[in-house]
Amino acid sequence: MTAPAVPRVCSIARALEVVGEKWALLAVREVFLGNRRFDEMIRRTGAPRDTLTARLRTLVDAGILQRHRYSDHPQRFEYHLTTAGRDLYPVILTLLRWGDEHLAGMEGPPLVLEHTCGHRLIPEVTCQACGELVDPAETTRRSPTSS
Amino acid sequence: MTAPAVPRVCSIARALEVVGEKWALLAVREVFLGNRRFDEMIRRTGAPRDTLTARLRTLVDAGILQRHRYSDHPQRFEYHLTTAGRDLYPVILTLLRWGDEHLAGMEGPPLVLEHTCGHRLIPEVTCQACGELVDPAETTRRSPTSS
Numbered sequence: 001m002t003a004p005a006v007p008r009v010c011s012i013a014r015a016l017e018v019v020g021e022k023w024a025l026l027a028v029r030e031v032f033l034g035n036r037r038f039d040e041m042i043r044r045t046g047a048p049r050d051t052l053t054a055r056l057r058t059l060v061d062a063g064i065l066q067r068h069r070y071s072d073h074p075q076r077f078e079y080h081l082t083t084a085g086r087d088l089y090p091v092i093l094t095l096l097r098w099g100d101e102h103l104a105g106m107e108g109p110p111l112v113l114e115h116t117c118g119h120r121l122i123p124e125v126t127c128q129a130c131g132e133l134v135d136p137a138e139t140t141r142r143s144p145t146s147s
Numbered sequence: 148m149t150a151p152a153v154p155r156v157c158s159i160a161r162a163l164e165v166v167g168e169k170w171a172l173l174a175v176r177e178v179f180l181g182n183r184r185f186d187e188m189i190r191r192t193g194a195p196r197d198t199l200t201a202r203l204r205t206l207v208d209a210g211i212l213q214r215h216r217y218s219d220h221p222q223r224f225e226y227h228l229t230t231a232g233r234d235l236y237p238v239i240l241t242l243l244r245w246g247d248e249h250l251a252g253m254e255g256p257p258l259v260l261e262h263t264c265g266h267r268l269i270p271e272v273t274c275q276a277c278g279e280l281v282d283p284a285e286t287t288r289r290s291p292t293s294s
Contacts (some may be wrong), residue, residue: 003186007193009257011246012176012239013169018250019242020169022160029159032283039150046154063249084249089283090272091245092159094237095166099158102210102231103165110156112289119276121286125237126273129266136179136236139268142259 036078183225
């Protein structure tokens with residue numbers, strides 16, 4: 001007998017329903033890098049056109065990107081980040097750091113960011129209350145939901 | 148004429164090749180929450196069994212999870228995070244916060260974490276060098292790669 005599935009109600013799962021697909025997050029990455037137009041996104045991500053079209057629609061419907069027309073004949077659009085879209089920057093940065101640390105290999109990170117403080121940006125996840133680095137061993141769950 | 152695709156060499160894209168799929172990250176979430184066994188992961192994620200099997204194999208091959216046998220008859224395994232796996236915690240936390248802020252709705256966040264400092268954990272992404280919150284407007288690229 002297998003226990004029935006009771007998928008966890010979870011903000012991570014909800015977030016992944018919207019942005020949990022490679023091409024969706026790579027489209028968001030391109031907008032952060034200033035490439036707002038479909039053809040440029042295709043060129044810089046390598047996404048299949050149909051897939052990118054579908055992902056952009058999902059991102060617009062989810063309120064992450066806004067579409068602005070920049071040409072009437074032919075109709076052409078570019079994509080801008082909403083507040084919810086800009087709030088994905090921490091997700092992008094933590095993925096970037098993880099890829100830099102675990103997948104960059106001998107050549108090192110292909111893209112290096114610099115912070116306005118003048119140093120190379122190494123993004124860290126810290127606790128808003130105390131400012132300390134967050135370690136999985138130092139967090140517990142407050143939720144009453146079981147297991 | 149369409150310009151040829153020259154996908155960006157990028158740690159984000161590389162990271163997403165490994166963890167850029169909903170069920171992969173939800174499996175990692177379950178291991179962080181202490182659910183290391185296949186049936187429990189199925190129950191708490193709602194993943195299709197074949198999909199979870201494939202994702203777990205990818206995560207093991209990528210050095211994110213390690214498989215340990217806990218029963219011989221029948222053979223049963225549980226999954227533990229490697230160092231690279233534990234390093235995904237910031238990714239999980241930023242997704243959690245984004246989902247909490249943008250998708251939790253009236254009921255509020257379904258899972259609340261507490262930091263050892265005694266406060267509710269609100270994870271922030273800060274610059275390792277200066278400790279300030281990182282804003283997209285305050286980062287620039289050092290890489291020589293164009294566009």
